[in-house]
Structure formats: structure tokens, C-alpha cells
Amino acid sequence: MTSERLDSLQAARMAAIGAAACAVLAAGPAQALAADAFPSRPVILVVPYAPGGGADILARTVAKYLGREWNQPVVVESRAGGGTTIGASYVARAKPDGYTLLISVTQHAIAPSLFKQLPYDYLKDLAPVALLSDSPFILTVPERSPYGSLSDLLTALQRKGSSMNFGSSGPASVPHLAGEMLNQATGAKATHIPFPGTAPAFTALLGEQIDYLFGDTSVLPSVQAGKVKALAVTTRDRSPALPDVPAMSETIPGFALSSWVGLEAPAGTPPAIVTAINATVQKILKDPDLLKSFAETAKVPLPSTPAGYGDFRKAEVEKFRALTQKIGIKLE
Structure with missing residues (x-):
């Protein structure tokens, strides 16, 4: 990850801490109660790739640790195809209750620059929950x-x-x-x-x-x-x-790309539930066993707030829009 991206992430995290706290206080009693009870049934993590790849492996690792914290099964479900847009579209249409989450990847920030029409608006129809990791190809x-x-x-x-x-x-x-x-x-x-x-x-x-x-x-x-x-x-x-x-x-100055992974929910998911999920993610990202697993697979943990992740996503969409135009890649 470049120093500019790290600086951007760190600034976004600091700026978002107060906003995240306010979101919890602003959520009404009903939302707060729902967050306290979350989750009361299995949670699904949708992976936009076929089983066996890096995103799938990461999802299964994260699911194990989330399941331990929540005392509920966290099920990994593959919905591959469409350059990751099939999985994203599925989650964007899911009930916004926190029980269907997307394992979002760098590719989701690229898709808006590639397709004339997507069945969802990435920045509007999917709510940022938390960043998980960054790694090389x-x-x-x-x-x-x-x-x-x-x-x-x-x-x-x-x-x-x-x-x-x-x-x-x-x-x-x-x-x-x-x-x-x-x-x-x-x-x-x-x-x-x-x-x-x-x-x-x-x-x-x-x-x-x-x-x-x-x-x-x-x-x-x-x-x-x-x-x-x-x-x-x-x-x-x-x-x-x-x-x-x-x-x-x-060997090639300026050549730098990485693979980040995050967690997203359908837009409209109650802020208190988004904040509760984020809090659990921040907790497991400090777990020594999880950090060891990340290190063994060349991954770096990325602590974040929902707002910080949201700012990061916007910057990534703009970065890849410029890159795809430069390279000349476009899908219909």
C-alpha cells in the first residue's frame, strides 16, 4: 500500500471516530436494542469469486472469528461472475438488516469504470462497514x-x-x-x-x-x-x-497495485448495526491468531471506521477510473 493511501486512511479514521460515536447515540432506542441483539441468527458473507481464491480464504478466516464473537454461525456463500458484480448486486438487493454482508474487494471499485450500466450503484447501494486487509498480487x-x-x-x-x-x-x-x-x-x-x-x-x-x-x-x-x-x-x-x-x-518505477478487502452491507442497514459489526471487526483484527494468519498469507490488517472506509472507497473509485482510461480497458 502506498504512503499516500496509508495517510489517507489514517486521516479518514481519525476524522470518522467522532462521527461513528455520534451515529450510535443518534440511533433511536429501537435501533440500539436491535444492535444489542445482533446477531440472533446466522450471518451470510457473500464472496464474489469462486471458492479457493484469496477472497474466499480470507472470508472463511474472518467468518470463523466473527462466529466466535457472535456465538452464531457465519456462512460463506460464493456468488461469482460478472467481474464481481453478481455478488455485489445480490447483497445490494438483500434485506438491510446486517444478516447478508458482502466481502468487497478492489474489483468493486473498478467496476463502475468498466460497465455502462450496473444493476446497482456501488457507492450508494452498499454501505461501508469495515476494511479488513490489504495484500499484494x-x-x-x-x-x-x-x-x-x-x-x-x-x-x-x-x-x-x-x-x-x-x-x-x-x-x-x-x-x-x-x-x-x-x-x-x-x-x-x-x-x-x-x-x-x-x-x-x-x-x-x-x-x-x-x-x-x-x-x-x-x-x-x-x-x-x-x-x-x-x-x-x-x-x-x-x-x-x-x-x-x-x-x-x-524495475518498473511507479508500478503499484494491491488487493484490499472490506465488509459491506445493503444501503439502509441501521447505523447502530453497522457500528456494532464494525466494532466486532476491529476486535478480531487485534486477535494474535488472526494476525498470525494474515502474516502467513501476506495480508496487512486495516483498522477503520465505517465513515473512513466510505472515504477510502470513493478515492479508490476515482483512482481506478483514471487508470482504466489510461490503459483503455472498457467493458459493456
Whole structure:
């Protein structure tokens, strides 16, 4: 995560503390009572990707800790497709009572720039609850690939061009944007091959059906086991989980993308319930076992208030609008 993003998040958190407290006081007695009783039945976390990817793994980890705090089951439900818009649309239409929540990802901030019409308004129809984590994407190649470094891959791209290909977790996903940024940096035209999530894309990489992949942190165990080679990470700085793997920016100045994950509810969810969920999230983000799990999967926890997360989302939507215009990616 860049220093500018961190500064923005920290400022938003501080500014929002008072607002969050006021929201609790302003909520009427009925809302306060509802928040005290929440949750009284199972809560659903909707993941917008196929099972097995980084978002799914994170959701199941967070669900376990939320379930312990709430003494209620927290069920992870996959609603993949549409570049994450199917899952978002489902939650946006759900009853605004806090029992159906969206595992929101960076891709949700990209979608408004890609589609002429979405069945929901991301910033209006989904209420920000809490940020969860931030992590890099990992540029990986098959174990038997001749490319042992980012420099090797860049040289091959410049020489082979469109005869090479890269996979992604879907059209206009962050890994797709990363691949197109790499094309721009090298002047190459490597062919993009989209998959319905990181898991199937990574399967293709293991089978040597694609040349390289910007994978999320679900690929980390395979990197550590030597099943694939990691050439670089997409965050501005090196990841503590992979200290010997260089950042893309060390070779391509300014190349920086990351994968944030948050929790969102249908618009209209009572503020007292949003605040109560946020409070539980802040508690579990301090749990030593959860922090250890995050560290092992190259994730950094992101404490936040609902208002702070809301400001962050708006900034991300604007950032990716500018980036997609620069790269020239547009979906109908």
C-alpha cells in the first residue's frame, strides 16, 4: 500500500471516530436494542469469486472469528461472475438488516469504470462497514518456466510479444490491469486469457497452459513449496511474507497495485448495526491468531471506521477510473 493511501486512511479514521460515536447515540432506542441483539441468527458473507481464491480464504478466516464473537454461525456463500458484480448486486438487493454482508474487494471499485450500466450503484447501494486487509498480487510463472527473474520475463515479452499470454481472475480484474500495465511498460502485446477466479487461473498456470499470472495471496503456499516461481510483488514495497521477491516498482518505477478487502452491507442497514459489526471487526483484527494468519498469507490488517472506509472507497473509485482510461480497458 502506498504512503499516500496509508495517510489517507489514517486521516479518514481519525476524522470518522467522532462521527461513528455520534451515529450510535443518534440511533433511536429501537435501533440500539436491535444492535444489542445482533446477531440472533446466522450471518451470510457473500464472496464474489469462486471458492479457493484469496477472497474466499480470507472470508472463511474472518467468518470463523466473527462466529466466535457472535456465538452464531457465519456462512460463506460464493456468488461469482460478472467481474464481481453478481455478488455485489445480490447483497445490494438483500434485506438491510446486517444478516447478508458482502466481502468487497478492489474489483468493486473498478467496476463502475468498466460497465455502462450496473444493476446497482456501488457507492450508494452498499454501505461501508469495515476494511479488513490489504495484500499484494504475486507475479508467478510455472516451475519449469525459463524465466527466473522479472528481467528475464521483460526480455521475453519484448522479444516474443503477442505469442506470450497471461491469465487473470477475470476481464478487467486487478490482475488483468496489472498485465496490461506490464504490456504498456514493455511495449509488448501479450494475450490476456481470463478465468472465473484465481483458483482456475492458477490451475492453468500449474498446467503450463499460460505463461504467467498475477495471482492473489492464495498462490503463496505454492510459491513457498516451489511449485511455481514468484518473480515480483505488485505492492510498492516488498512483502514481509516474501522478503527475497522484489517489488515490480524496483524495475518498473511507479508500478503499484494491491488487493484490499472490506465488509459491506445493503444501503439502509441501521447505523447502530453497522457500528456494532464494525466494532466486532476491529476486535478480531487485534486477535494474535488472526494476525498470525494474515502474516502467513501476506495480508496487512486495516483498522477503520465505517465513515473512513466510505472515504477510502470513493478515492479508490476515482483512482481506478483514471487508470482504466489510461490503459483503455472498457467493458459493456
